[in-house]
Amino acid sequence: MADISFSNERYTYIHDIHKGSIQAIDNHHIVVRKSNARGFLLHICILTFLAIACYLFLLKEKSSIIYLSSILLGLTLVRLLHWKSVVKESVVIMPAFGVQLETHYGSGRVVRRFVPMGNILRPVLNECVTPVTCYWSLALIVRGEAELMLVFKELRPPVKMLVPIWKALCAAIDIKESTDEVAKDDH
Amino acid sequence: MDGQRRHRILMVSDFFYPNFGGVENHIYYLSQCLLKLGHKVVVMTHAYGNRSGVRYMTGGLKVYYIPWRPFLMQNTLPTFYGTLPILRTILIRERISLVHGHQAFSTLCHEALMHARTMGYKVVFTDHSLYGFADVGSIHMNKVLQFTLADVNQAICVSHTSKENTVLRSGLPPEKVFVIPNAVDTAMFKPAQTRLSCDEIVIVVISRLVYRKGADLLVEVIPEVCRFYPNVRFIIGGDGPKRVRIEEMREKNSLQDRVEMLGAVPHAQVRSVLISGHIFLNSSLTEAFCIAILEAASCGLLTVSTRVGGVPEVLPDDMIVLAEPRPSDMVKAIKKAIHILPKIDPQVMHLRMKSLYSWHDVARRTEVVYDRALRCPTEDLLERLSRYLTCGAWAGKIFCLVMIINFLLWKLLQLWQPSKDIEEVPDIALLHDQRETTPWDSVED
Structure with missing residues (x-):
């Protein structure tokens, strides 16, 4: 199991290869580094809501319904923040089989998308432009799809992290093409 | 490049292809010839329909179609500061050395020149039209032009009449204004093979x-x-x-x-x-x-x-x-x-x-203007504000306020997203041989 890793302020790139019986499964992970500012903000939110709840509880003339609803609102907001936050996104390349794209959330929920190798026409490094910024993204040109499929739906890793994944995807597609040719020759 | 300095130019205007007109043609042909002279040229314009994002044109000309919708006569809505983040990103990621704005009608051009000067970039402005002095629209336009041109390094006009008009409208020193006429793509406009009869x-x-x-x-x-x-x-x-x-x-x-x-x-x-x-x-x-x-x-x-x-x-x-x-x-x-x-x-x-x-001649002459602009001394905010104050009793003060806010917003952006966090783009050189190489071949895994 080979392991390559490097980081910047926001993300950590981890590349590990699982040696299987036939071909190695290539894993590329982009892990979100824990932000002190984000954690601090989350704790401030929790404390603020608790303070409001306690204040309402101490004011005897206010009903307990308001007190309970404020606690519930606080918990819901914290839960939402935690639920929506992305912990990591992964690209699992299974040569001659397909590519699995995974999004791991803070809640433990994992969203997986699988693209068969035969459907991938080409991986592309794209420059995305929004009204306020430009950034690099990695996408797949998928057969039969009108739009590009983004490899990282939630995160915006730097291009130096995208390049090795792009190269690995290119290599995997080349392997697929060569195995197809071998199969044709055998027949 | 024959010992000459290689410029990295950002052309900015609301008017560019797929829209057709004199300004659009001028930017395109000038950019193509500057690319042939060895300079790096990038165009920034607003999105046209579903044409949004980055596009590459002939000769490796890179165009940023910013997803801002036009609101009047192909012009983007004047926001003063809305374009600052995207412009800053493009300037850093493309390692731009000079910003060239086109057409006084273009709000994107005016905003880009304002932001570029705030960030310390050298700027050149090309005026493609003549304007009046008496009607309400012209009076307002001339005030905006006076504001923009108060801080440009060099200006270009397409005719001597246009130069005279621009100098009168903006109060720009005549020695800062160059006259470079337009050209025509003679290969595209050839006469008929056989001469027409003069009977009709x-x-x-x-x-x-x-x-x-x-x-x-x-x-x-x-x-x-x-x-x-x-x-x-x-x-x-x-x-x-x-x-x-x-x-x-x-x-x-x-x-x-x-x-x-x-x-x-x-x-x-x-x-x-x-x-x-x-x-x-x-x-x-x-x-x-x-x-x-x-x-x-x-x-x-x-x-x-x-x-x-x-x-x-x-x-x-x-x-x-x-x-x-x-x-x-x-x-x-x-x-x-x-x-x-x-x-x-x-x-x-x-x-x-x-x-x-010839467009090559236009490009050579524009190159001289760029060299002059880059030789201009770098000025701090106070020196620049003193020039804005001369733009009018009230207008001067308003212009100063606009520039101070712009400067503060730029400083805030630098704190929010430092320059080192903006990734620079590799230059894509056109390959004349058949080797399959990419700009990422130098990037280590």
């Missing part, structure tokens, strides 16, 4: 049928010319609000068989319309530099035009007949043109145009 004389008009382009003059000139010369026929290409008036004139004078209305003509078909005629008629009431005249002359047509703006500077006297923008004078000029028509050789005219007007 065809006069071609290609312009937007609006007041500024003298459509009302045409209404009075065409019937007069048709009355004098039974062998004259008109072809009118273009569309606009004044088309109805021309069609009414055609009906009223029963000239349906002698005045052909083509409607809007796509740029790719302009040459085929031009080569079907002998004389090109331009009736503009105001014009900084008429590219249509160059295109017609390159196709071997003799030009009859109104003596307005920068038009007298465009062609040599033997290739154009000038007239005052009055119907009687225009008719006289057309008579004179018909008289000298047999002496005109379209092929000779085309070859002369080829030597007179």
Whole structure:
């Protein structure tokens, strides 16, 4: 199991290869580094809501319904923040089989998308432009799809992290093409 | 690059392809020639329909179609500060050394020049039009121009008349303003292989049928010319609000068989319309530099035009007949043109145009302006604010306030997203060999 890793302020790139019986499964992970500012903000939110709840509880003339609803609102907001936050996104390349794209959330929920190798026409490094910024993204040109499929739906890793994944995807597609040719020759 | 400094230029304007016009053509051809001279050129414009994001054009010209929607006459909504984050990102990621804005009508251009100066970049501005001084619109436009040009390093105008107009409107020192005329792609505008017979004389008009382009003059000139010369026929290409008036004139004078209305003509078909005629008629009431005249002359047509703006500077006297923008004078000029028509050789005219007007020459001259701009001393905010204060009793103070806020926003952006966090883009050189290489081959896994 080979392991390559490097980081910047926001993300950590981890590349590990699982040696299987036939071909190695290539894993590329982009892990979100824990932000002190984000954690601090989350704790401030929790404390603020608790303070409001306690204040309402101490004011005897206010009903307990308001007190309970404020606690519930606080918990819901914290839960939402935690639920929506992305912990990591992964690209699992299974040569001659397909590519699995995974999004791991803070809640433990994992969203997986699988693209068969035969459907991938080409991986592309794209420059995305929004009204306020430009950034690099990695996408797949998928057969039969009108739009590009983004490899990282939630995160915006730097291009130096995208390049090795792009190269690995290119290599995997080349392997697929060569195995197809071998199969044709055998027949 | 022959020991010369290689510039990295950002062209900014609201007007660019797929929109068609003089400014769009100018930016495109100038960029192509600058790329050939070894400079890096990037264009920034707003999105056109679903054309958004980064596009690459011929010669590796990179275009950023920013997803800002136009709100009036292909102009983006003036936000003052809305374009600062995206512009800063582009300037850093493309390692730009100089910003070149085009056209006083363009809000994106004005905002980009303002932000670029705040960030300490050298800026050049090209004015492509003439403006009045009396009407409300012009007064406001001139104030905006005064604000923008108070802080540019160098300015370019397309004619001497345009330079005079810009200097008067903006209060810019004349020594900062260069005159670089437009050019024409002579390879695209070639005369017909066989010379047309002079038995029937065809006069071609290609312009937007609006007041500024003298459509009302045409209404009075065409019937007069048709009355004098039974062998004259008109072809009118273009569309606009004044088309109805021309069609009414055609009906009223029963000239349906002698005045052909083509409607809007796509740029790719302009040459085929031009080569079907002998004389090109331009009736503009105001014009900084008429590219249509160059295109017609390159196709071997003799030009009859109104003596307005920068038009007298465009062609040599033997290739154009000038007239005052009055119907009687225009008719006289057309008579004179018909008289000298047999002496005109379209092929000779085309070859002369080829030597007179070249985009490579325009690019070389623009390069000189860039060199001058980059040699200008770098000024701090206080030095720049003192110049804004001279723009008017109240306007000067407002301009200063706008610039101070812009400066603070820029500093805030630097804290929010430091320059080192913005990834620089590798330069994609066009490969002439067949090797499969990518800009990422140097990036380590």
